[in-house]
Amino acid sequence: MTAATTSSTRAADRADELALLGLVGQLELVAFTRLAEDSALAPSLDQRLRLARFSAGAVSRLERIFERITELGGSPEAEVERFAHVMDDFDARTPSSTWWERLLKAYVGYGVADDFCKAAAAGLDDRTRTLVEEVLDGTHHGELVLAELAAASADDAVLTSRLALWGRRLVGESLGVVQSLVQSQPGLARLVADGAAVEARASGAEPAAGPGPTPAEALSTLFGRLTAEHTRRMGRLGLTA
Amino acid sequence: MTAATTSSTRAADRADELALLGLVGQLELVAFTRLAEDSALAPSLDQRLRLARFSAGAVSRLERIFERITELGGSPEAEVERFAHVMDDFDARTPSSTWWERLLKAYVGYGVADDFCKAAAAGLDDRTRTLVEEVLDGTHHGELVLAELAAASADDAVLTSRLALWGRRLVGESLGVVQSLVQSQPGLARLVADGAAVEARASGAEPAAGPGPTPAEALSTLFGRLTAEHTRRMGRLGLTA
Numbered sequence: 001m002t003a004a005t006t007s008s009t010r011a012a013d014r015a016d017e018l019a020l021l022g023l024v025g026q027l028e029l030v031a032f033t034r035l036a037e038d039s040a041l042a043p044s045l046d047q048r049l050r051l052a053r054f055s056a057g058a059v060s061r062l063e064r065i066f067e068r069i070t071e072l073g074g075s076p077e078a079e080v081e082r083f084a085h086v087m088d089d090f091d092a093r094t095p096s097s098t099w100w101e102r103l104l105k106a107y108v109g110y111g112v113a114d115d116f117c118k119a120a121a122a123g124l125d126d127r128t129r130t131l132v133e134e135v136l137d138g139t140h141h142g143e144l145v146l147a148e149l150a151a152a153s154a155d156d157a158v159l160t161s162r163l164a165l166w167g168r169r170l171v172g173e174s175l176g177v178v179q180s181l182v183q184s185q186p187g188l189a190r191l192v193a194d195g196a197a198v199e200a201r202a203s204g205a206e207p208a209a210g211p212g213p214t215p216a217e218a219l220s221t222l223f224g225r226l227t228a229e230h231t232r233r234m235g236r237l238g239l240t241a
Numbered sequence: 242m243t244a245a246t247t248s249s250t251r252a253a254d255r256a257d258e259l260a261l262l263g264l265v266g267q268l269e270l271v272a273f274t275r276l277a278e279d280s281a282l283a284p285s286l287d288q289r290l291r292l293a294r295f296s297a298g299a300v301s302r303l304e305r306i307f308e309r310i311t312e313l314g315g316s317p318e319a320e321v322e323r324f325a326h327v328m329d330d331f332d333a334r335t336p337s338s339t340w341w342e343r344l345l346k347a348y349v350g351y352g353v354a355d356d357f358c359k360a361a362a363a364g365l366d367d368r369t370r371t372l373v374e375e376v377l378d379g380t381h382h383g384e385l386v387l388a389e390l391a392a393a394s395a396d397d398a399v400l401t402s403r404l405a406l407w408g409r410r411l412v413g414e415s416l417g418v419v420q421s422l423v424q425s426q427p428g429l430a431r432l433v434a435d436g437a438a439v440e441a442r443a444s445g446a447e448p449a450a451g452p453g454p455t456p457a458e459a460l461s462t463l464f465g466r467l468t469a470e471h472t473r474r475m476g477r478l479g480l481t482a
Binding site (some may be wrong): 046049 | 270273274277278280282284287290293294296297300301303309318321322325
């Protein structure tokens, strides 16, 4: 029965991998739409053009995810569709009322989702892991946000403290999205546990043949990391997390 | 003084050419935003993805226009900026209330603007003329619209007659946009007259060394052609123009 068990384990792994790629694809599709809206609302033509390019870039990255899903024998549309409403709640709970709030929301809110996907990809095969990292790091959008927000808040203490508060709201809501994702999609929770085990062994925190962290430990590590990355992002903006 | 006159004429031609490229660039930027909105509103994931790809394609085409403006010694942003609000009136006057109305608006309303640009490009150097034609024909968006609208209106006489009415509204408003463009931008009116002269000579309607049509004749030919193209488009949709 060993062969059958191994084969069924492999099929489950493959399904989990496809689910993660579907989530990343959905995030790129959401990013495309959001960046196009940002572009339409941008206060200057220069920003409008830059955001239009970022938005088009999200479609290119989506195509790379689709290619990989197809290579792995999955249906790109089916995998993306299952996360159709993943950011809807987050968006409904965090309506941004100014251009600055929109920019911070993109940087902070979606940053958490990106970090989650990277953590879940850590235990996957090299090609998928590298693809997920490249796709999620590929926007260069952070630099625009950073420059804009740093310039705007440099001499404006009221804006700075409003944005710090907004950042805390955003991180709370986006950690909530991650929480409900790992609860509703056991495959993603398994990937997070696998990724944590790979990283614990690589760092020497666990013996190479050890059982790795428990699922609860893996999730706790994950949330710790997501929060630390958030604090680092807010720090780069000169905002208190 | 002949050399100076020639040089100043050339500079004027160049300025007109840059203005047309700026208009085409602006139309691509507007198309990017509009198609991204269409994508966000699309009733199925398949349509959402196709429209996202069309939207990203508009950004690629915009880059080609920018390269040409730069080659010709112009500033892409300045040329695009001068047409910043070219479609605002049209959009404000034609709020589409359904998905079908949105699709028809894209196909019919922007089709007129595209045809206008092609007519104005007809007298330009080969590279710019070919670029404008390729860029404006490059969306393939028409096929999606055609398939969607044909399928939706095939068994729905009420929808068909509403869309026919909507098409007449759209063409009226978009011819109004063209009218105000040729009035407010004398350079574009000159290009239309040049294009009409080139085409009249090519077709044998005017002798090769003849003066070509008068500006009034050129505009009358233009509006005749825009209307004929509109009728052809509506016909492809099975709608009465």
